[in-house]
Amino acid sequence: MSIHIRLINEADLGAIVAIQDSCYAAELFEDGGLIRRRLASQPQSCWLAEDSKGEVLAYLFSYPSRNKQVAPLGSSFGSYADAELLYLHDMAVSHNGRGMRLAPQLLARAEQYAADLGFNRLALVAVQGSVPYWQKQGFEMVTLTETTALQALASYTGQNAVYMQKLLKA
Numbered sequence: 001m002s003i004h005i006r007l008i009n010e011a012d013l014g015a016i017v018a019i020q021d022s023c024y025a026a027e028l029f030e031d032g033g034l035i036r037r038r039l040a041s042q043p044q045s046c047w048l049a050e051d052s053k054g055e056v057l058a059y060l061f062s063y064p065s066r067n068k069q070v071a072p073l074g075s076s077f078g079s080y081a082d083a084e085l086l087y088l089h090d091m092a093v094s095h096n097g098r099g100m101r102l103a104p105q106l107l108a109r110a111e112q113y114a115a116d117l118g119f120n121r122l123a124l125v126a127v128q129g130s131v132p133y134w135q136k137q138g139f140e141m142v143t144l145t146e147t148t149a150l151q152a153l154a155s156y157t158g159q160n161a162v163y164m165q166k167l168l169k170a
Helices: 010-023 032-041 102-116 131-136 147-154
Strands: 003-007 046-051 056-065 085-093 121-126 162-167
Touching: 003 102, 010 032, 010 056, 010 085, 032 056, 046 102, 056 102, 085 102, 102 121, 121 131, 131 162
Parallel strands: 085 121
Antiparallel strands: 003 046, 046 056, 056 085, 121 162
16 A cells, blocks of 8 residues: 655644544543644644545644743644754554554654754653653653643643653764
């Protein structure tokens, strides 16, 4: 099966919300209006994987951010002139896309984009017990100490949220 990675557009948002709804616990759900605003603010750093029939199978929303800056659940993406890394806010794979190695393909696209921007790191908040997965992808847990970052991390209530970073190879 042929897979195509491309930028997300507004017409894809219904499929993305459906994938999100099927993959995340209810307390992690973020509504379509918020996702639309995020896409509008950072359209160049949001990708999806689709099959040859155009079915959306996976997606990744990211944006340039600062070191140890955590996006609270339900917040709009920030815009930082002094961005230092690419923050991966949300990646999910549909049930139909499981086993097709779509997440690594989206991650590779994000790594290339980060390198194109001159960044040498990616960051994310791991939820729903996904720390081992992200560790296999080269991410390491990072301890946060600033009150704002800790409060943002706490917004992922009940998810054992962990802030992680990956150093990209030069």
